[in-house]
Amino acid sequence: MKPSSYHVATLHRAELTDDSVRLHALLTVHGDLDLPVVLPLHPRARARLGAAPQYFGRLRFIEPLGYLDMLHFVASSSRVLTDSGGLQKEAYWLGRPCLTLRAETEWGETVESGWNHLVHDVPAKIRAALELPTPALRPSLYGTGDAATSIADPLGRRSPRP
Numbered sequence: 586m587k588p589s590s591y592h593v594a595t596l597h598r599a600e601l602t603d604d605s606v607r608l609h610a611l612l613t614v615h616g617d618l619d620l621p622v623v624l625p626l627h628p629r630a631r632a633r634l635g636a637a638p639q640y641f642g643r644l645r646f647i648e649p650l651g652y653l654d655m656l657h658f659v660a661s662s663s664r665v666l667t668d669s670g671g672l673q674k675e676a677y678w679l680g681r682p683c684l685t686l687r688a689e690t691e692w693g694e695t696v697e698s699g700w701n702h703l704v705h706d707v708p709a710k711i712r713a714a715l716e717l718p719t720p721a722l723r724p725s726l727y728g729t730g731d732a733a734t735s736i737a738d739p740l741g742r743r744s745p746r747p
Contacts, residue, residue, distance in 0.1 A: 588661040590620060591622065591623070591645075591663065592622045592623070592662055592664045593623050593658045593664055594622050594629065594660055594667060595625065595666075596608070596611065596627060598668040602627075603633065605633055609639075611639045611706050612644060614711055615644045616640075616643050616644035616686075617658070618711075618712070622643060622645065622666065623647060623662070624644060625655065625658075627649060628649070632701075636716075655672075659679050664681060667684075667685060667686060667736055668686040670691050673692050674692050677700050677701065677727075680717050682717070684704045685703050685704065688705045689703065692702060694726050702714040702717070717732065
């Protein structure tokens with residue numbers, strides 16, 4: 586798929602997958618969004634859907650991905666829709682707006698910065714958050730990526746012991 590021509594999603598938490606009505610409602614919303622949604626199907630969700638997942642519009646189920654492949658999909662996506670704690674932060678690092686399919690997050694600073702939106706499983710909130718522009722600024726919430734250098738440089742300047 587061409588970069589930014591799709592959204593990437595994850596669904597694995599019990600509160601979203603164990604209730605089949607709730608799961609089907611979320612999948613239906615995902616299938617009706619402005620762009621196709623690529624969903625690596627977690628085993629928990631697959632088990633709830635049965636052997637042959639139904640058709641949900643523009644939603645595309647794929648097999649679960651390894652970490653690096655998932656990062657590639659996120660980096661090339663338009664937006665991320667997720668119930669994962671870790672993926673919210675990775676979306677931020679990769680400069681992709683995130684819609685969190687939960688009522689709360691461990692990463693409140695991503696919400697405060699406008700890069701993450703708590704939409705839970707509410708279709709109107711999901712659609713509204715997709716209409717928001719990507720923030721112009723992405724503050725350095727987690728450092729600048731030079732921690733190892735700032736630690737190693739002073740150590741390298743130390744005089745060797747006799």
